[in-house]
Amino acid sequence: AQSVTQLDSQVPVFEEAPVELRCNYSSSVSVYLFWYVQYPNQGLQLLLKYLSGSTLVKGINGFEAEFNKSQTSFHLRKPSVHISDTAEYFCAVLSGGYQKVTFGIGTKLQVIP
Amino acid sequence: DGGITQSPKYLFRKEGQNVTLSCEQNLNHDAMYWYRQDPGQGLRLIYYSQIVNDFQKGDIAEGYSVSREKKESFPLTVTSAQKNPTAFYLCASTAAGGDKNIQYFGAGTRLSVL
Numbered sequence: 001a002q003s004v005t006q007l008d009s010q011v012p013v014f015e016e017a018p019v020e021l022r023c024n025y026s027s028s029v030s031v032y033l034f035w036y037v038q039y040p041n042q043g044l045q046l047l048l049k050y051l052s053g054s055t056l057v058k059g060i061n062g063f064e065a066e067f068n069k070s071q072t073s074f075h076l077r078k079p080s081v082h083i084s085d086t087a088e089y090f091c092a093v094l095s096g097g098y099q100k101v102t103f104g105i106g107t108k109l110q111v112i113p
Numbered sequence: 114d115g116g117i118t119q120s121p122k123y124l125f126r127k128e129g130q131n132v133t134l135s136c137e138q139n140l141n142h143d144a145m146y147w148y149r150q151d152p153g154q155g156l157r158l159i160y161y162s163q164i165v166n167d168f169q170k171g172d173i174a175e176g177y178s179v180s181r182e183k184k185e186s187f188p189l190t191v192t193s194a195q196k197n198p199t200a201f202y203l204c205a206s207t208a209a210g211g212d213k214n215i216q217y218f219g220a221g222t223r224l225s226v227l
Binding site: 009032034036041042043044045046049051090092094099100101103104105106 | 117119146148153154155156158161163171203205214215216217218219220221223
């Protein structure tokens, strides 16, 4: 079975501070991992993805994530957040043999001026 | 511009009424998906279709129906059997090939009950 856990439902952070949004997954086989962002009343858009290769993945808007197989984690980081980063962030996993992506419940990032 | 168009943006359902949410894509994607989003519950898969004239139930298909008569269209009907339809509905699609696992989303339809 595949599953994904986002440990924090809300993360408040001051503008220009660093942020880490945590994601852990469960799978017994190889995985593809994704982070999506959703702005209010909009659909989701892809921030970054890990399919294979380098474990450090860089995405749009200055975000990056690191795939850690031993800890089954794929945490999202940004060294300095901006007000415009206020949104909900979803981690997602697709395991080998599965046809469907499983999404986490989301983490709301609130950037405080 | 290529993308996924969902309509309407807002929809109201009366008791006992069926309503249909539209999803159209011009990305030439093979697979299409419907998700339901409720606060604090993330995205839950309702139905998905990998090719025309074929579709499978997702995790919460009860009270919903779909059709896939054309590659570019995947409408979702919320039937009167769905007792708690108020939610944000998202349609998505994926391409074949190297990027087949990346989902592209529409802007969503917010359904409320009158």
